[in-house]
Amino acid sequence: ETGVTQSPTHLIKTRGQQVTLRCSSQSGHNTVSWYQQALGQGPQFIFQYYREEENGRGNFPPRFSGLQFPNYSSELNVNALELDDSALYLCASSGQREGSPLHFGNGTRLTVT
Amino acid sequence: AQKVTQAQTEISVVEKEDVTLDCVYETRDTTYYLFWYKQPPSGELVFLIRRNSFDEQNEISGRYSWNFQKSTSSFNFTITASQVVDSAVYFCALLEYGNKLVFGAGTILRVKS
Numbered sequence: 001e002t003g004v005t006q007s008p009t010h011l012i013k014t015r016g017q018q019v020t021l022r023c024s025s026q027s028g029h030n031t032v033s034w035y036q037q038a039l040g041q042g043p044q045f046i047f048q049y050y051r052e053e054e055n056g057r058g059n060f061p062p063r064f065s066g067l068q069f070p071n072y073s074s075e076l077n078v079n080a081l082e083l084d085d086s087a088l089y090l091c092a093s094s095g096q097r098e099g100s101p102l103h104f105g106n107g108t109r110l111t112v113t
Numbered sequence: 114a115q116k117v118t119q120a121q122t123e124i125s126v127v128e129k130e131d132v133t134l135d136c137v138y139e140t141r142d143t144t145y146y147l148f149w150y151k152q153p154p155s156g157e158l159v160f161l162i163r164r165n166s167f168d169e170q171n172e173i174s175g176r177y178s179w180n181f182q183k184s185t186s187s188f189n190f191t192i193t194a195s196q197v198v199d200s201a202v203y204f205c206a207l208l209e210y211g212n213k214l215v216f217g218a219g220t221i222l223r224v225k226s
Contacts, residue, residue, distance in 0.1 A: 035214075041219075042206075044216075101160045101163050102148075104157055107156045107157065
């Protein structure tokens, strides 16, 4: 069983730039969620995708957007990067059943300078 | 609004000591799920356990045990005979009906040899 994989592992961008992070879900999982984890804090929910549609969104501005593809992989796009966007971005996949545990990838460490 | 509180920011113990990590939650829903995750220095969030709101039975898995008490809205996690490999950040999280997992701020556990 293949776990959740994310790329890249680390990324350095300049304020104002745009970034795309990628995630492959665990086999058999059709739901993908993205979380932002600032240093020393718990992860914060960004949004979730199910069957290629956004299925819930946290308190993040529209410059955070995403996609889910037919193979259930997903992308997180962030436009007009700000210094506060520096964080660990975690992707998680889960099954369709209510209450299914989320299985997380190793994350992408984004640094905005 | 839902909320998860992990009052212990950091705990240090000596190997073989028992340690309990506290978690208190707030929710208005009658159906919800509680989780514990472990985050080692590598960054990946590792799923440990899930409990639904209708199952108050305590659970033991090897050196790990969990105490769920709806009357006090608590879901505490005990590690028996701690080991250095248990050193990590531990997160308690709440999932209400829907798709958003709300995390506590985490407890840093340091186990010294």
